Amino acid sequence: MVGSLRQARIAFVGAPIGRLVNLLVILAVGYAIFILATKIFAQGPSYFLQILTFGVANGAIYALVALGYTMVYGIIELINFAHGDLFTLGGFISVFLLPIFGLDASKAGTAGIILPLIAVFIVTMLICGAINVTIERVAYRPLRHAPRLAPLITAIGMSFVLEGVMFLWKGPFNVPYPNLLPTTGIVIGGATIGVKDIFVIVVAAVLMIVLALFVSRSTLGKAMRATAQDQDATELMGIDINRTIAATFFIGAVLAGAGGTIFGLYYNTMVFDLGFSAGLFAFTAAVFGGIGNIQGAALGGLLIGLITALWDGYMESTWTQVIIFGILILVLVFRPTGLLGMRVPEK
Amino acid sequence: MQRRWYTAGALIASFAMLATACTSGTGGTAGGGGTSKGEIIIASDQPTSGGDASDGLPAQNGIQFAVESAGSIKGFKLTFKGWDDTVNGNHNPEKGAQNIQEMIADAKILGMIGPNNSNVARAMIPIANRASFTMISAANTNECLTQTFPYCEADTGTTPAKLRPNGVNNYFRVAAADTFQGPAAADFIVDTLKITKVAVWSDNETFGKGVADKFTTEFTKKGGTVVVRQDFDTKTTNDWKPFLTDAKNKGALAVYAGATSGTKICIPRAQMKGILDAPYMVPDGGVNSQCIKDAADNGANLYGTVAAADANQNPDAKATIDAFKAKFTKKEDIGSYTFPAMDCANILIDAIGRAIDANGGNMPSREQVRAAVAATKSFKGTTGTYTFDANGDPTSPTMAIFQTKGSPLDWVFVKQFGVGG
Numbered sequence: 024m025v026g027s028l029r030q031a032r033i034a035f036v037g038a039p040i041g042r043l044v045n046l047l048v049i050l051a052v053g054y055a056i057f058i059l060a061t062k063i064f065a066q067g068p069s070y071f072l073q074i075l076t077f078g079v080a081n082g083a084i085y086a087l088v089a090l091g092y093t094m095v096y097g098i099i100e101l102i103n104f105a106h107g108d109l110f111t112l113g114g115f116i117s118v119f120l121l122p123i124f125g126l127d128a129s130k131a132g133t134a135g136i137i138l139p140l141i142a143v144f145i146v147t148m149l150i151c152g153a154i155n156v157t158i159e160r161v162a163y164r165p166l167r168h169a170p171r172l173a174p175l176i177t178a179i180g181m182s183f184v185l186e187g188v189m190f191l192w193k194g195p196f197n198v199p200y201p202n203l204l205p206t207t208g209i210v211i212g213g214a215t216i217g218v219k220d221i222f223v224i225v226v227a228a229v230l231m232i233v234l235a236l237f238v239s240r241s242t243l244g245k246a247m248r249a250t251a252q253d254q255d256a257t258e259l260m261g262i263d264i265n266r267t268i269a270a271t272f273f274i275g276a277v278l279a280g281a282g283g284t285i286f287g288l289y290y291n292t293m294v295f296d297l298g299f300s301a302g303l304f305a306f307t308a309a310v311f312g313g314i315g316n317i318q319g320a321a322l323g324g325l326l327i328g329l330i331t332a333l334w335d336g337y338m339e340s341t342w343t344q345v346i347i348f349g350i351l352i353l354v355l356v357f358r359p360t361g362l363l364g365m366r367v368p369e370k
Numbered sequence: 371m372q373r374r375w376y377t378a379g380a381l382i383a384s385f386a387m388l389a390t391a392c393t394s395g396t397g398g399t400a401g402g403g404g405t406s407k408g409e410i411i412i413a414s415d416q417p418t419s420g421g422d423a424s425d426g427l428p429a430q431n432g433i434q435f436a437v438e439s440a441g442s443i444k445g446f447k448l449t450f451k452g453w454d455d456t457v458n459g460n461h462n463p464e465k466g467a468q469n470i471q472e473m474i475a476d477a478k479i480l481g482m483i484g485p486n487n488s489n490v491a492r493a494m495i496p497i498a499n500r501a502s503f504t505m506i507s508a509a510n511t512n513e514c515l516t517q518t519f520p521y522c523e524a525d526t527g528t529t530p531a532k533l534r535p536n537g538v539n540n541y542f543r544v545a546a547a548d549t550f551q552g553p554a555a556a557d558f559i560v561d562t563l564k565i566t567k568v569a570v571w572s573d574n575e576t577f578g579k580g581v582a583d584k585f586t587t588e589f590t591k592k593g594g595t596v597v598v599r600q601d602f603d604t605k606t607t608n609d610w611k612p613f614l615t616d617a618k619n620k621g622a623l624a625v626y627a628g629a630t631s632g633t634k635i636c637i638p639r640a641q642m643k644g645i646l647d648a649p650y651m652v653p654d655g656g657v658n659s660q661c662i663k664d665a666a667d668n669g670a671n672l673y674g675t676v677a678a679a680d681a682n683q684n685p686d687a688k689a690t691i692d693a694f695k696a697k698f699t700k701k702e703d704i705g706s707y708t709f710p711a712m713d714c715a716n717i718l719i720d721a722i723g724r725a726i727d728a729n730g731g732n733m734p735s736r737e738q739v740r741a742a743v744a745a746t747k748s749f750k751g752t753t754g755t756y757t758f759d760a761n762g763d764p765t766s767p768t769m770a771i772f773q774t775k776g777s778p779l780d781w782v783f784v785k786q787f788g789v790g791g
Binding site: 066070073074077081128190195196197199202206208215217286290291292295296297300301303304331332333335336337339340341343344 | 419420421423424456458459460571574600601602603605606607608609611612613615616619631634637640641643644660663664666667
């Protein structure tokens with residue numbers, strides 16, 4: 024499929040009309056970047072640093088969600104549309120767990136929150152993992168050999184099911200999430216880097232590094248990569264494919280659960296249908312970086328966070344999404360496999 | 371391939387919406403009084419389950435209270451029946467259109483109170499108009515629903531004349547139009563808060579962007595400067611911090627938001643903490659308990675406009691308010707539009723009474739009810755005295771300003787004043 028895409032692209036890019044379109048798109052994006060750059064210079068370095076901080080923190084959350092999309096796509100070529108809702112569910116579960124572990128707004132910013140918060144993270148991640156493994160077992164595994172559209176529609180259905188559950192659980196309103204992290208920050212070059220921003224970036228980075236090490240070093244990680252390459256051959260080697268795929272769903276959901284908790288702690292608000300838009304952006308991030316590619320998903324998430332923050336901070340927010348998807352189209356025209364290349368078998 | 375997947379997603383989504391839309395309206399019934407001649411139903415349409423339920427439910431309570439308190443009118447039993455225009459957690463024009471068709475299909479319903487949202491009203495008015503079916507809204511503020519301006523066609527896709535295909539007005543409201551709301555907020559910030567530099571954002575919807583634009587025009591006219599202006603797609607935006615930081619850098623001393631609770635109006639207020647310590651002003655879509663919740667630990671120092679008078683300022687309304695509070699005891703049962711909506715219901719009941727008289731004591735036609743509502747003169751309600759002009763607007767609309775204060779935080783009346791007329 025990738026091969027035929029590449030041929031179609033080469034034919035299009037080679038044709039005069041294709042060249043013209045490419046030229047126009049490049050000119051438009053070049054002009055936008057030029058305007059952005061002049062505004063960045065005009066507003067000074069401390070503001071730029073501030074916006075950059077917001078962008079990286081935002082991007083780290085997108086990246087965590089994007090990893091789940093990319094891992095599942097990499098292994099069974101399914102776009103798990105329910106993944107964004109699992110991210111929201113992670114936030115909802117953690118907001119439910121907080122009082123159980125004795126965390127409320129009165130303890131905000133104290134050292135006493137650290138251990139219970141770690142416990143909340145772990146329990147949330149495990150519950151999300153268990154839910155996703157169940158979803159895989161009930162909804163996707165029976166359809167593994169069905170035509171591709173069947174599991175895709177099932178995934179969209181699962182997304183609505185999860186949203187419905189959260190709607191019934193917490194209602195249609197914004198759900199307040201206690202502001203537990205310290206609201207202070209360190210001032211660097213005139214910009215305030217908040218404890219919250221550092222927290223998001225550090226937790227996301229640690230999780231991603233652990234994941235990358237796990238996939239590249241551990242036996243299960245090796246089994247995952249093998250399954251992604253060729254399921255039949257992997258099975259012949261004596262690897263339990265069902266278990267490997269279930270593990271992939273588990274790890275993806277663990278990251279989504281962590282992402283949801285981080286989102287709650289960072290923005291202090293959740294809403295039942297948050298996963299739809301967050302999932303769409305995270306999926307875009309995964310495609311941006313090269314679907315199936317773990318480093319690519321992280322890079323894609325980071326870029327989308329940065330573009331959003333820069334555009335919101337310097338230009339007109341109305342156009343933020345147009346710019347994100349415009350750049351995505353541009354990247355895909357010149358690199359159909361995303362920035363860092365796809366890691367899926369060519370079929 | 372990807373495109374096909376999105377198409378599939380869109381199909382599924384529309385089926386889901388259809389399925390939700392098929393659930394029928396809910397509501398209670400009540401009796402009482404001399405009821406030998408039959409039954410007349412007063413309908414209401416409000417967003418009673420979605421993101422706007424914090425406005426819709428209190429308004430519905432007011433209508434229900436008015437109908438149940440009256441009990442009967444000139445020998446007819448009065449019954450309340452409420453419809454919900456929410457689909458997937460948000461107010462929905464198509465659902466509103468479906469609701470009004472159901473109301474029109476029931477011969478016992480002589481008129482309705484609502485809706486809450488101007489875009490829903492836009493879908494309902496033409497359908498009701500063909501049936502000479504009376505609508506009275508407490509909270510619709512879009513000026514193009516009743517008044518013709520050169521920009522109406524471009525901004526809202528329709529005009530008052532197009533909304534009324536049979537040429538006779540069937541739509542009335544007690545709220546002041548948006549031509550007053552944005553400017554009232556601008557005047558308050560300049561004259562009372564003495565601030566001349568603000569940042570403005572909107573949710574890019576008809577109401578939100580409209581009120582933000584009108585705010586900007588008046589604010590600039592009064593010598594103020596809008597240092598930053600942004601319009602967000604609130605479905606996908608979670609982070610207002612770049613906007614707020616920009617506002618702070620450019621010297622904004624207050625923020626004005628054109629949005630509603632359904633479009634995250636007070637989420638940015640929570641994010642202002644640590645970035646910009648300044649007053650935050652909202653239109654009526656934010657003057658409710660949800661906004662205070664969304665503002666989290668930054669809920670103080672919020673200001674808001676409401677396009678109707680505050681019933682608590684009217685000494686004659688005290689008995690009614692006390693009776694209402696005895697029946698609806700929770701704090702969130704009362705909202706900014708509870709008493710305006712109650713007044714709408716009482717205006718309709720009063721008009722039905724006159725229409726019954728005009729019809730020799732018999733069940734009046736819908737046209738007779740409509741004509742009686744149009745002829746309403748100096749009706750004394752809890753929030754003011756109402757007479758409708760030819761467009762269906764109140765002849766002396768009122769604007770009220772509220773502020774969050776106290777512990778626990780609540781919206782507290784600041785002042786009110788007549789506008790236009």
